[in-house]
Amino acid sequence: MKRTLLLITPFFLLFIFLGLSDTLLAQSKGQLKTIVVDAGHGGIDPGARGKFSTEADVSLAVAMKFGKALEEEFPALKVLYTRKDDVMAGNKRNKNEGNRYRAQFANESGGDLFIAIHCNSAPNIRHRSFIGNRTVTSYVGKGKKRRKVTKKVPQYRYWTTPNPAHGTETYIWAVGKNDAKVGAVHNNAEDYGEQDSTSTLELPDPSDPAERARMLIYAQNFFKKSLQLADLVEKEFVASGRFSRGVKQRNHTGIWVLQATGMP
Template sequence: MNRITDINIKLIIFFLFFIGMQQTFYAQKKTDKFVLVLDAGHGGHDPGAKGVVKNEKVINLEVTQRLGKLIEDHYKNEVEVIYTRRDDRFLELHERANIANKADADFFISIHCNSARPGAYGSETFVLGTEDHRSSANFNIVKKENSVILLEENHEERYEGFDPSSPESVIGLTLMQNIYLDNSLKFAEKVEKNFVNKDKRKSRGVKQAGFLVLWQTATPSVLIELGFITNPEEGTYLASLDGQKKTAESIFNAFKEYKQEWDIKRGNPISEKAPKQTKQKETAKKEVEKPVPGKLFKIQFLTSSRKYRATAPQLKGITPSEILKDGKVYKYYFGPTSFASQRDRNLQRVKRAGFPDAFVVEIDTKNDGGDKKDNAKKADKAEKTPTEGYRIQILTSQRNYDAQAPQMKGVKPVDKIVDNGLYKYFYGWYKTEEEARKDLPNIKTRGFADAFIVRFKEGKKE
């Protein structure tokens, strides 16, 4: 495992370079709706802070549910609200972020409560940033929230040796951010403004800090500390029905402002009521789309002399993809369909992901002659990279080596994954762990004495 214990100039430069690779990785969208993920912090055997009336996990969930209902009622057809938890259960931090990433969320809000000496009070909203935690009083808050990972099994491997009690670890983590900082800050400022102007509460301001749950979400995100539940007055207020209602309304008002600006930028209609339909439109039967006869459409989004694995950052999250070798080049395709509307949606999705030159390839399935045979041959040659199984990790390095580099010691084929600013090199795909173990001694004798077996699921290391 690689613990971040010493931040040096080379590592900082590498992290800053890696930021640019993150921007389009999760650019694909599964719905036209605005997707909002609401995360009630803590839960289950993790109670969070102990309050004067209620524990943090309880208040977090109650406020989150109130906020979600306000948004669902107001934006019935515009916003999809997803909850990381809706009951008293424990969720690991990476699971919370994965929920947002898998849903292609447009925003992520994590709800928490603060704790300190009885006299401390006030709300504060955090975004991920590079504040100096070694001298900042905020580090105690960051340490408290990040320490939840200590309740998780295999946390050292899952979070690459991240130490929640180390300021250096947090500084290294925040260097990976933040392509979403501007939108995150805008939302955070709206939240704190509403707490002050609407609820007449004290705001401790908008701050930047290294929260793991924000770092792992590939979308604009904030962590809201509603107030200090260790303060007798504020703790009682946040546990009360009236206090929770007003708090949820303030965050909801901030969301409405943010959503309106979001709609304007995208040219979406911002009227709160949908236009009335005529009787003719209401009674008209919607025609069911039929597939285009004899046609199959694919989106070609990349041509390269290199063959990339399905999870490679160069593919920018477009998966599943089909790879065909044509002479000395590889051609990458996405989304075979016979429906014109799906074809158009697939093309827009690929372009949004960062392939503006993508185009539609039309295949004639009616032709029984040479074209059909050629297409069948190409389909037979389609190479799909495995996404599940066991692999041997042979090397972890800050340096990017190619497959022919002497550091690979003749072991091939080898591919690499960039993870937390490090290059991790893997050999082979095995259906069972037993098969991988049979090959492991051979790899070790080639010069990789520390090689070990890892399991992959859905293209990601478990």
């Protein structure tokens, strides 16, 4: 079945960058020091397939252009990449190990912001219409009791049309996965604000009600920042003439890497 690959091109990504410049500059003077840019899929995992490209190739091209623009605009800002080539992140053996590496890399790097770039695919829409009945004959019973049975079987015509889905959408971690995000905040000691790499203090105990409440405040603050930035991204897409599908969450299944990183 043919699938339509919805592309976020580097050209339109630059529109986002120009619109975010003031926001990033303001934050970088305060607490935004490290951005982790994650090009989705890669290597053995091509992601969605289009007629001329794969999600892994497109997301990598966009990630590298986006990172380069950030580096040129904000020389003091550290931009890290989960991958720079067509390989699974961390050269891992499968997708699950690759995703765990992405989250671990972002957390251990002390990232202040995690940006994952993907391209969705939309399968062709399948249609059917009733074209009549066909008479089917069969026999039941044995010997003298054998008899003929006929029945009408409906017949349908099937065809597909291209999926009209298009545009952009920005996902943030799901509030339904709040416990996972709190756990990521706990594991990301530097972002939690309690320790540095030379500290001899122990990590806060998540079983302590007071410490868990504090980690929850951090997670809620990250959610607000994620929502604010995602909304700004989609508004910039609209301003550049693109169709926005809005800011979204996956509250039932979640997006694992988003709730596994201890940062917005």
